[in-house]
Amino acid sequence: MDWLRGLLLVAQRDLARFWRNIYWLAGQLAMNIADLVIFAVIFRGLVNPAYIPDYIRFITPGILCLSIFISAFSIGREVGIELRREVTHYLVSLPVTRGQLVAGRILGGVLRGFMYQAGFIILAVVLMGLPSVDKWLLILTASLLLAVTMSGLSITVSTLTRDFNLQAAIRSLVYFVFFFVSNVFYPEKALAVRLGSAAPFAYYSPMSMTVNIYRYGFNYVSSIDVFFNLTGLIVWSTLAVLFTYKVYIRNLTG
Amino acid sequence: MxxxxxxxxxxxxxxxxxxxxxxxxxxxxxxxxxxxxxxxxxxxxxxxxxxxxxxxxxxxxxxxxxxxxxxxxxxxxxxxxxxxxxxxxxxxxxxxxxxxxxxxxxxxxxxxxxxxxxxxxxxxxxxxxxxxxxxxxxxxxxxxxxxxxxxxxxxxxxxxxxxxxxxxxxxxxxxxxxxxxxxxxxxxxxxxxxxxxxxxxxxxxxxxxxxxxxxxxxxxxxxxxSIPSGDLVEVQFEGGGIPEGLLRALRDIGRVEARSSVLKVYVEKGEEKVIDIIELFRRYNVKILRIMVKEPTLDDVFTYITGAKLREES
The missing domain is CATH 3.40.50.300 (P-loop containing nucleotide triphosphate hydrolases)
Known part of the structure; x- marks a missing residue:
């Protein structure tokens, strides 16, 4: 109980900051979503209907995935600022365990991911129709696992260096790799052709796995390998948590 | 304990x-x-x-x-x-x-x-x-x-x-x-x-x-x-000169600096030595106008111990 209390308080702190920075994040999201909508409208007319019959229905699960990815990933930006201003010294001096601190921070990222995704889920329901209860469970599980992965990953990446420029560069690199090297924008058939040697990464990317589950959940495709995608996401999120615990604490406590 | x-x-x-x-x-x-x-x-x-x-x-x-x-x-x-x-x-x-x-x-x-x-x-x-x-x-x-x-x-x-x-x-x-x-x-x-x-x-x-x-x-x-002779007993006395005997006696207590009607004696544990100094002045019939004991500051201690000035270092 005490453990949970500490964890929730750490997450609450991140959530409070999230609300204070909400305009910044809204701007980021609006920009990305606008790009995607424009792409969707254009590609709808350009893409061969034999490959993708309706690009808007194809990209909507992708948008859903990006919304949770972007917002969960945003926690890394604050962790980076905290590291440079040594606010992290304060956090590691508090009477909480290292596990509570790391789990609380990851949870902070997860919660902001879910909050931001809520609006896009409504959008998806409007465009794609209502999933069944079992598919809802699948969608939410995938969201949770992706949010844990991205929150952990962004925290880890942000603590690799105190150099602002290097930090921003590394975060951007990781961000864009996950953003674009996935099946969010392209169907799987096109991945091997378009991405070349990066195709296997796209295949095993947590983004692709989540989008697969969303497309199945919102009935865009009738079947997927649920076990493969879900197991893959569990592996990604477990690795992200372990990696965050090691790197975040090591880099914070010198 | x-x-x-x-x-x-x-x-x-x-x-x-x-x-x-x-x-x-x-x-x-x-x-x-x-x-x-x-x-x-x-x-x-x-x-x-x-x-x-x-x-x-x-x-x-x-x-x-x-x-x-x-x-x-x-x-x-x-x-x-x-x-x-x-x-x-x-x-x-x-x-x-x-x-x-x-x-x-x-x-x-x-x-x-x-x-x-x-x-x-x-x-x-x-x-x-x-x-x-x-x-x-x-x-x-x-x-x-x-x-x-x-x-x-x-x-x-x-x-x-x-x-x-x-x-x-x-x-x-x-x-x-x-x-x-x-x-x-x-x-x-x-x-x-x-x-x-x-x-x-x-x-x-x-x-x-x-x-x-x-x-x-x-x-x-x-x-x-811990500073040897770190305390200073400063005496302002009446008249321009100081008897040679008093000066010799004071030198047995500590290092002495005499300047017109002000005398400085550098000692250890000044608060104890000041009584002896007053007694010597009384014995030689030299009237004390003002006497004070100055302790070294922590800055003096720091300088003595490290050889550096704290303010300069900071």
Missing amino acids: KSKAVEIENFTKKFGDFTAVDNLNLDIYENEVFGLLGPNGSGKTTTLLTIATVYKPTSGDIYVYGHSVTREDYVVRKLVGIAFQDPKAMWIDKPYELLTWHARIVGYSSSEAKKVVQDVMELLGLWEHRNKQFYQLSGGTRKKVELAKVLIQKPRVAILDEPTAQVDVLSKHALWDVIKKLRDEGTTVIIATNDMFEAEKVCERIAIIYKGKLRALGTISELKD
Whole structure:
């Protein structure tokens, strides 16, 4: 109980900051979503209907995935600022365990991911129709696992260096790799052709796995390998948590 | 026998090739105000941050009430509260929200937190600033917010890293009273400072740290007495000359400097020797107009021990 209390308080702190920075994040999201909508409208007319019959229905699960990815990933930006201003010294001096601190921070990222995704889920329901209860469970599980992965990953990446420029560069690199090297924008058939040697990464990317589950959940495709995608996401999120615990604490406590 | 609150054993901390603290050994007793005195970069803050489990020792260990900072860091964090040298907050943070969250994380319930935060903020004159953002606060007010965290927490060991830096003179005196009250309520207080006046005013024992090494340790009077002939007895007497016999007798007590009607005698334990000096003047029928004993300052002690001036180093 005490453990949970500490964890929730750490997450609450991140959530409070999230609300204070909400305009910044809204701007980021609006920009990305606008790009995607424009792409969707254009590609709808350009893409061969034999490959993708309706690009808007194809990209909507992708948008859903990006919304949770972007917002969960945003926690890394604050962790980076905290590291440079040594606010992290304060956090590691508090009477909480290292596990509570790391789990609380990851949870902070997860919660902001879910909050931001809520609006896009409504959008998806409007465009794609209502999933069944079992598919809802699948969608939410995938969201949770992706949010844990991205929150952990962004925290880890942000603590690799105190150099602002290097930090921003590394975060951007990781961000864009996950953003674009996935099946969010392209169907799987096109991945091997378009991405070349990066195709296997796209295949095993947590983004692709989540989008697969969303497309199945919102009935865009009738079947997927649920076990493969879900197991893959569990592996990604477990690795992200372990990696965050090691790197975040090591880099914070010198 | 005083019980130990903090035991620092062979503590060394390195950052890459740079040795910030070199084999430090130190005991801090329960319920005392202990000062770490030294210039910037001497290793004070590194030592304090390690006690607070922010850093890990490169070698050696530190024990807080018998609990190792390396092996029982969580237990240590429950016993220790720290007010950092640079306030640890983001620019958009508001003092009230910051302190309320701090109160919750150190164990208060929601309603208790609100009450204790208001009490402490009023005590430190922070209440009127409660909803300002951090960037709107003066340096002194930000320091008070740091101190407020410790007062809210009421830890068994309070670490205050330069608690009154940037604070105005009036507030400094009030904060020193607050620190003493914290000690009176049962907290062991460790203060890092390069302000000698603050050290003299608040600390009961002092460790002088210089270039990562412990150079001296003791009460303020012990440190001052450690300087040979460090006390000065200054006598202003009637008439222009001084009898040769008196001068010879005074030279047996200490080093003498005579200038017209003022005589300076450098001695150890001046408060004891002054009686002998008065007696000698009386015996030689030289009337004393004014006499005073001056102790060396901590700055003198620092200069004597390290060969460096504290102000210049800082």
